[in-house]
Amino acid sequence: MPLNATLASVTQRIAERSRPYRTAYLERLEAARRKGAQRGALACTNLAHGFAAFPANDKLKLKEDKAPSLAIVSAYNDMLSAHQPFERFPQIIKDAAREAGAVAQFAGGSPAMCDGVTQGQAGMELSLFSRDAIAMATAIALSHNMFDAALYLGVCDKIVPGLLIGALHFGHLPAVFVPAGPMTSGMSNSDKVKIRQLYTAGKIGRAELLEAESKSYHGAGTCTFYGTANSNQMLMEAMGLHLPGAAFITPNTPLRDALTAAAAKQAAKITDLGTQYTPVGRMIDEKSIVNAIVALHATGGSTNHTLHLVAIAKAAGIVIDWDDFDKLSAVVPLITKIYPNGTADVNHFHAAGGTGFVLRELIDAGLMHDDVTTILGQGLRQHCKEPMLAAEGENGRPGIVTWHDAPAQSGDEGVLGTVAKPFAADGGLKLLQGNLGRAVIKISAVKPEHRVVEAPAVVFHSQEAFMAAFKAGQLDRDFVAVITFQGPRANGMPELHALTPALGILQDKGRHVALVTDGRMSGASGKVPAAIHVTPEVLGGGPLGRVRDGDIIRLDAEAGTLEAKVDATEWAARSQDSSDLSGNQHGMGRELFSLFRNAVGTAEEGGATFGLPPIFEKEKVTV
Structure with missing residues (x-):
């Protein structure tokens, strides 16, 4: 099939918009590259510090400047079920690297918080900012300049985006992402x-x-619903940063260990010491970013990626916005039904055909760019595969993994459809615009009869205030809940998923309800219409702060509108609402993140604390 016209035009628009920043980024990438071993740039004292504690044979390899040195950057902790399996991975990687003639070092760890634990708690106000903190931790791990490639161990919500942002700031190094897999x-x-x-x-x-x-x-592994964590894994596959089909193999199984070992060997192959040099900063380009957006739409993925993908792209000198998401959503069909837009979990999805099936469907329909570079080389079609264990390992070593074409037919058409027979004609992620600003809404799990809500506003400044009103029986009516001062500048933009059960109860009783907020919802955004990430945020002067109780709010997900039906003259004359935010500034470490709140950009800019690569203007350079 020829490339879809909308896909081609959006990609071209992104490339033209990004050109000066992307050019500057690639110039810096090339300047950081050193042909041969990166550690060759280090003085003897630096290098001696870098391998002082290494085994003798590994130390000898590092001295000779001929063997690749692989960094392991891990978000391991044993409180997160998804990350607990990473405890075993470094030794598997080190052994596999030695078999490949390379050396692997544990370069550094990053923080990893669980939104499932902090949901509805004060700690959630650190969640979005943890992404940029993880990127910083990644940069610190790689700052020693000892490494020729890196393996990144992460799964969950802000963690994979943070690791990738950090990796792209070391874009001259190849990057292989290593997942842990979902729990049973x-x-x-x-x-x-x-x-x-x-x-x-x-x-x-x-x-x-x-x-x-x-x-x-x-048990151990990722939560099995299709929220942000599992959307991360789908996107890593779509961008070619995983070995094919690695995302949804359960932890602590022979195949999982074999994939981890194979990832280390692949990283060793693609360093600048060989002939397959694949720096991540060149690999992640405009086409691979578009492929990630398409995969998000086709699978009904997390709304959080309307922030994270923007920030990831920015780290590579690429500029995307919500118009790009909206245009692509209109032409990309929904071909999976995984909770929350279905009842199945990711294990059922994987058994039905999984990521390889999805990628092949989209490439064959002209809805993905095949002509991209991945960790395997040229062409995304190489990733339309599923892994299988070819041989068991001996003496406790991982076995051998091979790849086969993804199934020709879906193993369960109620979970995994096709482009010809999708579950919906579009991706279900929409842009909303109007006199309340710009917002996104995920409607893949919202029934058609609930996609347009026009009702009086009830304004709250916190989710706690909403829940108090609900428990007091004050919300048994048609209304639009307007939750303000939830943006990144105000309180770090926490997820408001704790409101979902209450809103769901009211909707099930026949009430017409919706949520409008400058905050976030979970990747498990569900059956209640929710206009989220409203930009500009209220603390930044956004018009959502002009809404008063009783104003009629119209949320129309079909037409893409979000507006307060208030006389224009009155609307223009209204003052901005205010709230005491002092309680958001301390406790649970929040005071340490005041710099982040002060520096953060808007939601549509990725909610990021860093900017685009500065453009090097040669005409300004004088002697």
Whole structure:
């Protein structure tokens, strides 16, 4: 199939808009490159410090400046179920690197917080900023200039974007991302939702709720719903940063270990010491960013990536905006049904055909760029595969992995569809615009009859205030909940997913309800229409701060509009609402992040604390 016309035009628009920044970025990338071993630039004292504690044979390899040195940058901790399996990975990687004639060092760790733990808590106000802190930690790990490539161990919400942003600031180094895989399936998602709503309605107690949640989140691995963590993994596959099909292999299995070892060997192949040099900064270009947006739409992925992909692109000198997301969503069909836009989890998705099936469908339909570079070389079609264990390992070593074409047919058409027979004609991620600003909405899980809501506003300055009103029985009516002062400058832009059960209860009772906020929702944004990331945020002078209780708000996800139906003269004369935000500035470490709140850009700019690469203007250079 020829390339889809909209895909081609959006890609061209991005390339033209980005050209000066991308050019500057690539110039800096080339300046940082050193042909041969990067550590060759180090003085003897520097190098001796860098390998002082190494085994003798590894130290000898590093002295000779001939063997690749691989950095391991890991977000391991054993509180996050998704990251607990990474405890074993460094040794697997080091052994595999030696087999490939390379050396691997644990270069550094990054923080990793779990939004599932901090949801609805003060700690959630550090969540978005943790992404840029992770990027900084990655930069510190790589700053020793000892390394010729890096393997990045991360899975969850802000962690993979943070690692990739950090990697792109060392874009002259090849990068291979190494996932841990999802936990095995537990309680069904539909049962979990019912129990949460029963608890919110006061019909069951905390003990019953905790028992249910423990059956849902029960072991090592990523949470199995299709939220931000698993969207991250899909996007790494679509950008060619994973070995094919690596995303959704469960932890602590022979195939998982074999993939981890194979990732190390692939990293050793693509350094500047060989003939397959593949720097991540050149690999991640305008086409690969567009491929990531397409994969997000086709799978009903997380709204958080309307921030994260913008920030990732920015780190590579590429400028994207929500118009790009909106235009692509209109032509990319939804071909998966994974919770929250279905009942199946990612294990069912993987068994039905998984990432290789999705990539092949999209490439064959002209909805993805095949002519991109991946960690395997040229062409994304190489990633339309699924891994299999060809041979068991001996003496505790990982086995051998081989790849086969993804299944020709879906193993479950209720979970994995095709471009010819999609679950929806578009990706379900929309741009909303109007006199309240610009926002995004995910409607893949919202039924058509709930996609247009026109009702009076009820304004809250916090999710706690909303929940107090709900529990007091004040919200049993049609209304639009307007939650303000939730943007990155105000309080770090926490997710407001804790509001979902309450809004879901009201919607199930026949009430017409919606949420409008300058905050975020979880990657598990569900059945209630939610206009989120409203930009500009209220603290930045955004018009959402002019809304008053009783104003009629129209949220129309079909037409793409978000407006307060208030007389224009009155609207223009209104003052901005205000709120005491002192409580958001301390406790749970929030005071340490005041610099982030002061420096952060808008949601549409990625909610980032860093800017585009400065343009080197040669005409300004004088002697």
